[in-house]
Amino acid sequence: MSTLSTGHGASTPAGGGSVPDTRRPGAARDSGRVDLMARLHEWTVTVDHKRLGILYVASGLFFFVIAGIQATLMRLQLVVPVNDFLTPDTFNRLFTMHGTTMVFLVGMPVLLGIANFLVPLMIGARDMAFPRLNAFGFWLFLFGGLLLYYSYIGSAGLYGAGSTPDAGWFMYAPLTTRSFSRGNATDYWILGIMVSGFGSMTTAVNLVATIFSMRCPGMTLMRMPLLVWMMIVVAVLILAVMPVLTAAQVMLLFDRSLGAHFFNPQQEGSALLWQHLFWFFGHPEVYILILPAFGFISEIIPVFSRKVIFGYPLMVAATVAICFISLGVWAHHMFVAGLSPFLNALFAASTFLISVPTGIKIFNWIGTMWGGRIRFDVPMLFATGFLALFVFGGLTGIMLAVVPFDWQLSDTYFVVGHFHYVLIGGTLFGIFGAIFYWFPKAFGCKLDERLGKWTFWIFLIGFTLTFFPMHISGMLGMPRRIYTYQPDRGWELWNLISTIGVPLQIAGVSILVWNIIRTLRRGEPCGDDPWDAWTLEWATTSPPPEWNFHEVPVCTSRRPLWDRKHPEDPDEHYE
Amino acid sequence: MSTMSDPARHHESATPVSREAVRSSPRPDHGSAGGGAGGGAALVADGAWRPARGRVGVACLIFSESAFFCAFIVAYLYYIGRDRSGPTPWQVLELPPVLVNSVALLSSSATIVMALHALRRGAIQQFRLWLLATILLGAYFLYGTGVEWNGLIRDHQLTIATNLFGTTFYSLVGFHAFHVTVGLLLLSLTLVLSLLGHVKPERDHGRVDLLSWYWHFVDVVWIFVFFTVYIVGRQPPGGAT
Ligand code: HEM
Numbered sequence: 001m002s003t004l005s006t007g008h009g010a011s012t013p014a015g016g017g018s019v020p021d022t023r024r025p026g027a028a029r030d031s032g033r034v035d036l037m038a039r040l041h042e043w044t045v046t047v048d049h050k051r052l053g054i055l056y057v058a059s060g061l062f063f064f065v066i067a068g069i070q071a072t073l074m075r076l077q078l079v080v081p082v083n084d085f086l087t088p089d090t091f092n093r094l095f096t097m098h099g100t101t102m103v104f105l106v107g108m109p110v111l112l113g114i115a116n117f118l119v120p121l122m123i124g125a126r127d128m129a130f131p132r133l134n135a136f137g138f139w140l141f142l143f144g145g146l147l148l149y150y151s152y153i154g155s156a157g158l159y160g161a162g163s164t165p166d167a168g169w170f171m172y173a174p175l176t177t178r179s180f181s182r183g184n185a186t187d188y189w190i191l192g193i194m195v196s197g198f199g200s201m202t203t204a205v206n207l208v209a210t211i212f213s214m215r216c217p218g219m220t221l222m223r224m225p226l227l228v229w230m231m232i233v234v235a236v237l238i239l240a241v242m243p244v245l246t247a248a249q250v251m252l253l254f255d256r257s258l259g260a261h262f263f264n265p266q267q268e269g270s271a272l273l274w275q276h277l278f279w280f281f282g283h284p285e286v287y288i289l290i291l292p293a294f295g296f297i298s299e300i301i302p303v304f305s306r307k308v309i310f311g312y313p314l315m316v317a318a319t320v321a322i323c324f325i326s327l328g329v330w331a332h333h334m335f336v337a338g339l340s341p342f343l344n345a346l347f348a349a350s351t352f353l354i355s356v357p358t359g360i361k362i363f364n365w366i367g368t369m370w371g372g373r374i375r376f377d378v379p380m381l382f383a384t385g386f387l388a389l390f391v392f393g394g395l396t397g398i399m400l401a402v403v404p405f406d407w408q409l410s411d412t413y414f415v416v417g418h419f420h421y422v423l424i425g426g427t428l429f430g431i432f433g434a435i436f437y438w439f440p441k442a443f444g445c446k447l448d449e450r451l452g453k454w455t456f457w458i459f460l461i462g463f464t465l466t467f468f469p470m471h472i473s474g475m476l477g478m479p480r481r482i483y484t485y486q487p488d489r490g491w492e493l494w495n496l497i498s499t500i501g502v503p504l505q506i507a508g509v510s511i512l513v514w515n516i517i518r519t520l521r522r523g524e525p526c527g528d529d530p531w532d533a534w535t536l537e538w539a540t541t542s543p544p545p546e547w548n549f550h551e552v553p554v555c556t557s558r559r560p561l562w563d564r565k566h567p568e569d570p571d572e573h574y575e
Numbered sequence: 576m577s578t579m580s581d582p583a584r585h586h587e588s589a590t591p592v593s594r595e596a597v598r599s600s601p602r603p604d605h606g607s608a609g610g611g612a613g614g615g616a617a618l619v620a621d622g623a624w625r626p627a628r629g630r631v632g633v634a635c636l637i638f639s640e641s642a643f644f645c646a647f648i649v650a651y652l653y654y655i656g657r658d659r660s661g662p663t664p665w666q667v668l669e670l671p672p673v674l675v676n677s678v679a680l681l682s683s684s685a686t687i688v689m690a691l692h693a694l695r696r697g698a699i700q701q702f703r704l705w706l707l708a709t710i711l712l713g714a715y716f717l718y719g720t721g722v723e724w725n726g727l728i729r730d731h732q733l734t735i736a737t738n739l740f741g742t743t744f745y746s747l748v749g750f751h752a753f754h755v756t757v758g759l760l761l762l763s764l765t766l767v768l769s770l771l772g773h774v775k776p777e778r779d780h781g782r783v784d785l786l787s788w789y790w791h792f793v794d795v796v797w798i799f800v801f802f803t804v805y806i807v808g809r810q811p812p813g814g815a816t
């Protein structure tokens with residue numbers, strides 16, 4: 001991955017042990033090809049949680065580029081009315097693959113990858129509880145993703161190139177029954193996502209076991225970094241809802257290949273059952289995607305405000321509350337499916353309820369910044385951007401939870417606007433913040449700050465241009481998932497602006513990618529603890545040795561590293 | 576600490592195994608908290624609770640499997656009586672053989688407890704016998720399921736594609752049977768290993784214990800499945816026969 005000199009002789013990662021020399025700068029150039037093969041082999045057989053974490057993030061970013069291209073194609077199609085750049089079929093395939101990829105092959109793996117990298121370091125452990133299972137999970141995820149993409153060439157043979165799944169990321173029956181979905185595209189969706197789902201579940205098991213069993217001396221549950229708390233809740237959510245998705249997928253597979261009729265309305269099956277099962281998974285899934293980002297900024301904001309996180313116990317309680325409540329709100333995705341008024345009211349109420357713990361968190365982050373000495377380094381920029389955008393996305397979510405309002409705006413671009421604000425403004429900004437914040441830990445050098453600021457501002461502007469107008473076109477009645485529209489609806493301007501934002505977002509991401517490549521090739525070593533942080537991952541060298549810590553760390557408070565740096569003023573007084 | 580903290584030493588070792596050694600070597604301060612697969616909870620000096628990782632892992636597995644079965648049970652309940660095209664459960668499901676089957680499966684939960692007790696006492700011979708009993712009872716359950724399915728398919732033409740009853744019945748009962756099969760394979764593997772002398776009471780008691788958790792879980796699932804399919808699902812609608 002990198003040929004960096006870390007600047008710490010003793011801390012040079014030892015790798016698999018068989019080719020230790022490759023880590024010295026210049027070594028790669030000396031020994032050429034053999035060396036590359038050795039390196040590849042090393043990365044393929046690795047069971048080191050840090051390397052697996054990096055592999056997860058890297059493959060997630062790869063799929064991110066693919067899904068980004070798909071999004072760009074869709075926006076190009078919609079830039080002007082009555083456009084025939086893409087066929088309706090292609091358009092269906094694009095939004096299906098885009099959503100599926102972003103949720104299952106970008107969001108989850110990147111977040112779980114970062115968790116993989118950080119959690120053992122943060123709790124002072126040497127590795128995950130089950131390192132080999134961990135590696136297995138990663139390869140399952142990658143295989144599942146590739147299987148899904150194989151449908152581009154595989155589902156109807158090469159002659160049917162491009163016949164990928166086309167029924168939306170939620171795969172509503174009966175669109176997915178045999179009669180409406182011929183060929184094997186839908187089967188690829190089922191199997192690919194099922195396999196990569198198994199990968200996520202193994203990671204979740206691993207995270208729970210690691211966090212409960214491997215904490216270093218002194219690390220009680222209430223001293224764990226908030227990120228670790230969020231990750232345990234995410235893992236529990238994954239274990240609770242991914243199997244339900246798997247079960248639904250199995251049923252659909254039985255319908256499609258064995259002639260069962262779970263979801264076939266023509267044989268008394270129910271399309272609604274699919275929706276219930278899918279959203280019972282789908283809603284918690286969005287919390288699986290946002291909670292880790294909550295964790296990232298809960299680590300970033302205190303460090304860059306030079307203050308202890310405000311209301312730690314309340315943050316923990318809110319996280320756990322979100323976990324439970326999120327299991328009971330799924331039918332807010334089904335208000336227009338014609339449930340009973342009673343059920344609608346019930347699910348609207350539970351949805352409002354979930355905004356309470358979410359609101360608490362937002363106030364606590366602001367409370368942490370309040371009166372702090374804030375440094376706007378790039379991670380902090382992304383964290384504050386997160387706050388603003390997530391609040392906006394949360395508010396449109398609350399609006400959608402109002403049943404009559406949802407009846408007007410469900411399945412319009414308003415919903416698209418809502419969930420991109422939470423998923424990009426929330427999750428992705430959190431991920432970008434995390435990448436800037438922990439990159440020095442992983443590779444021993446900081447990403448370029450100036451380029452980072454460019455990424456932030458350009459991406460922010462592009463994002464706003466693209467997604468803010470969607471709320472307006474949605475309110476003007478533009479439905480989701482249409483491949484083109486007539487010029488007389490008043491939607492042209494908003495669609496034009498939306499598409500104009502796209503190149504800016506591409507530019508922002510490209511600058512980030514360039515920044516990463518450049519830093520990997522010739523970054524300046526930055527020391528073990530470049531941000532003057534307080535959690536244990538900064539107590540070891542950057543990058544950490546394969547066994548993480550030279551000495552088993554001891555945790556004395558919620559900010560163990562503060563205690564080590566300031567023995568005269570330990571942290572207990574501040575808790 | 577000790578040798579672990581000496582990177583130079585680590586560099587020299589040329590085998591990939593070295594990393595495994597690094598990871599699982601017992602930590603002086605940690606006892607077996609992160610080490611053994613089974614074992615009980617370990618307390619470090621700080622008093623914080625740390626269960627053995629193997630237990631947490633299996634507990635997680637059982638938790639997610641439960642969610643999986645819940646989905647199938649919900650689907651079963653959702654569809655009871657919805658599809659009037661026969662055969663219906665009240666026409667074709669026979670209780671007596673299933674009851675015998677259930678008794679066999681549920682008593683295998685008791686025999687595995689006995690096996691575990693024997694292993695703890697170090698009575699390896701008895702352990703093998705109880706384990707064998709467990710396997711036989713489980714196998715009998717599978718056989719009984721096979722007989723039932725055979726009857727349903729041959730005499731009543733009920734397949735997964737016939738109607739919603741067939742669809743939900745074969746999926747739910749089938750997935751349970753699949754889990755029994757997996758359990759049987761693991762139990763048989765344990766038996767074979769113990770016959771080859773590879774099962775050591777002190778070392779492997781924890782592992783066998785975890786296996787018994789899984790087996791109990793399969794039994795508990797059966798109680799739910801039985802209740803759903805043979806009690807709730809077999810009631811003719813409106814009391815008609
Ligand atoms: C305050 C919190 C939130 C509330 C009250 C809320 C509410 C809603 C409601 C009512 C809908 C259904 C709209 C419709 O289809 O008619 C919806 C859709 C959606 N939300 Fe949220 N939401 C919240 C947070 C989030 C978060 C944090 C995420 C993800 C990170 C998210 C992702 C989504 C997605 C992906 C959809 C659309 C699913 C689809 O139809 O494909 N939401 N939200």
Ligand SMILES: [Cu+2]
Nearest residue numbers: 283330332333
């Ligand atoms: Cu939702």
